[in-house]
Amino acid sequence: MLTEINNPPLFDEDSRRPMGTFYGRRKQGTQEMKNTKYAVGVVLGMLAGAVQAQSVDVPAAEALLKKSGCMKCHSVSAEKEGPAFKKTAAKYKGQADAAAKLQTHLMSGPTIKVDGKEERHDIIKSKDDREIKNAVAYILSR
Amino acid sequence: MGWWQNLRQRCATCSRITLGAGVLAATLAISFVMLTAGAYGLAWTNTEQFCIGCHEMRENVYAEFKGTIHDKNRSGVRAICSSCHVPHEPLALVIRKMQASFEVWGHLTGKIDTKEKFEKNRYEMAVKEWTRMKKNGSQECRNCHHFDAMDEEKQTEKARGRHAKAKAEGTACIDCHFGIAHKEPDGPGPRELKIAK
Numbered sequence: 001m002l003t004e005i006n007n008p009p010l011f012d013e014d015s016r017r018p019m020g021t022f023y024g025r026r027k028q029g030t031q032e033m034k035n036t037k038y039a040v041g042v043v044l045g046m047l048a049g050a051v052q053a054q055s056v057d058v059p060a061a062e063a064l065l066k067k068s069g070c071m072k073c074h075s076v077s078a079e080k081e082g083p084a085f086k087k088t089a090a091k092y093k094g095q096a097d098a099a100a101k102l103q104t105h106l107m108s109g110p111t112i113k114v115d116g117k118e119e120r121h122d123i124i125k126s127k128d129d130r131e132i133k134n135a136v137a138y139i140l141s142r
Numbered sequence: 143m144g145w146w147q148n149l150r151q152r153c154a155t156c157s158r159i160t161l162g163a164g165v166l167a168a169t170l171a172i173s174f175v176m177l178t179a180g181a182y183g184l185a186w187t188n189t190e191q192f193c194i195g196c197h198e199m200r201e202n203v204y205a206e207f208k209g210t211i212h213d214k215n216r217s218g219v220r221a222i223c224s225s226c227h228v229p230h231e232p233l234a235l236v237i238r239k240m241q242a243s244f245e246v247w248g249h250l251t252g253k254i255d256t257k258e259k260f261e262k263n264r265y266e267m268a269v270k271e272w273t274r275m276k277k278n279g280s281q282e283c284r285n286c287h288h289f290d291a292m293d294e295e296k297q298t299e300k301a302r303g304r305h306a307k308a309k310a311e312g313t314a315c316i317d318c319h320f321g322i323a324h325k326e327p328d329g330p331g332p333r334e335l336k337i338a339k
Binding site for chain 2: 071072073075076077078079080081115117119
């Protein structure tokens, strides 16, 4: 196994077999099917990525977060008074109600602890549900 | 003193005092011209025009800086590149300028001449600047923002608390106020940098 990884064969064994033989066709067919499946997978993956990317308007989200003063205590990837968005995204990863939970957190001004002292979390400065949802999606996709 | 004898031979009618005064005046005049030219040169390298003379700065960090509070605000007081990135104290300024001349090498070799290359090196460059700003206690911020001159009444309760803590612990401004004029680089921030003070 190791030898094979270190010294990959120079010729493809299959390509040496004459085309048209049963073995050759069968092998080629299987490979084609695999390729098709792979291609479908790639296209689906790209579509999913595109849908996700399309659903977050990054500049709008960043502008709202800045306007709301979020960046005073939070950052995308660095440590500050509040957790980094990447940390929040990791915390909520895989949770179906992540967006709803985070939206409530941003809109209700819950009591939080900073340096052992209790304080009220600021409320996001927008009344537009779509704008807030976009900011939530932005945070969760970091 | 061969040059002195030579000078005296050239002007046999001049007295020693006249010649001496002439030499002194010439030395002073040349020194004055050189010092002024040097000061102008240094000041020129501190202008916004000089900094954005290269596309690496103009199209990346400068474009990000445009529109931020340090670029445009209600009172029109601006902090340009050198206000934050070049020490104002003369000796530190000259040392930083000498270091910067080595950075010109990066420009000549095209280290960050494309958007991709710039992004690839953004974090490393940010860490360098954060380190400098942490080591000098964010002196360039404090050239304008004085802790003692802050009107706490006008700050939010949260800001008051955070500043009091920063003052007590001697935290540098950059520990919290990073990514305010340029895009935040992807990675641990200044607070996570372990730097011996």
